[in-house]
Amino acid sequence: MIQKGNPDPTELELQTKPPDGRPQAEQPRWRKDFPIAWPQDEWISRRELTKFIVLTSGALAVGQLWIVFKSLIRPRGRPFPEEVVATVDELPVGGAKTFTYPPGSPPRLLVRTGRWEFVAYDQQCTHLQCPVVPQVELGRLHCPCHDGEFDLKTGDVLAGPPQRALPKVTLEVRGSQIYATGIEENLG
């Protein structure tokens, strides 16, 4: 019978007999790694546990360093093209539309907050990428998934789980056309 605790049951004879009938020393290594005996299967040696902890925390550290490295080499201040995203007449005051800028980007949200006032943000909530809904009369953007609230004027977080403000698309109105000129990512 195999006792729990000492001695290490993985060092003992296998409780079950391998089907080929050869002695334990001639058995492949996986047989020790996947023993049929329940106590041997549940046994975790100090060495195994240490290995697991070192490897997983090492992987975590490497991942974090990778993220830092990526953010250091990421190109910043890349000039954005100017693009027409809407015309002024297209939206009533309080109206909204989605667009992509630059083309192929995740959807952005353009909101007409006043007669000559337009704002545009990422449509994806910075928490878990749910689309936000403009609530112009309340002056905010609402994320229905977890009740996140963003300021419609600045994109800052007002309430809820999001930690970062919505990236803002800078706009310029020239004549009857609305141009997107860039993206401000406020990582505050």
Place this chain on the structure above:
Amino acid sequence: MPVPEALEFFVDPARCIGCNACVQACMECDTHKGQSMIQLDYVDRRASTMTLPVICMHCNSPTCAEVCPADAIKMTEDGVVQTARKPRCIACNNCVLACPFGVPKMNTRMGLMMKCDMCYDRTSVGLKPMCASVCPSQALAYGTRAEMAALRPNAKAVNTFQFGNQTLTTKVNMMVPLHTRTDHVDVTAAMHEPTIGQNMLEDVFDDVPVAGDA
């Protein structure tokens, strides 16, 4: 708590009367959720009324566990092969196909292989398994070796089986005629024999003495 070593399981197919009591009693066991794990096999239904109950033999080299790709079938320290562990079982049916005795049963609704575990909740505290406690002819008997020797003077317990090239030693004993010269039962000996009208005894115990020989 392990199953006491002095108590052993003895299967004697010759005593089985086919009453199905074990099959019904098995459902009462708490370890497999109301499902019967015993199958009552009809040896040659057309020619004979002979039946035999199939319970897990609890091999020391459990083929079901050997073929399990998910490492789900485990044997407790007392040599009882347990139902697949639910978090691991992937319901692949390998064990069902591989078992020499045809014991594991796949519960497709639960996605879990369940098998006879010798009523682990009962035997581990010294009680008889459900089937042995109801069997009227004691074809399924649970007790000490001494008790068995006294009760069955014409039989001996064999727990070695030949399955192809694999020799299995089992925790559960099979009762065979006392004067059989072989010390093992060949599980697959009669596999290719047409069943109708065959005398299977001759194949399984290759040298059963004729009457008066012993």
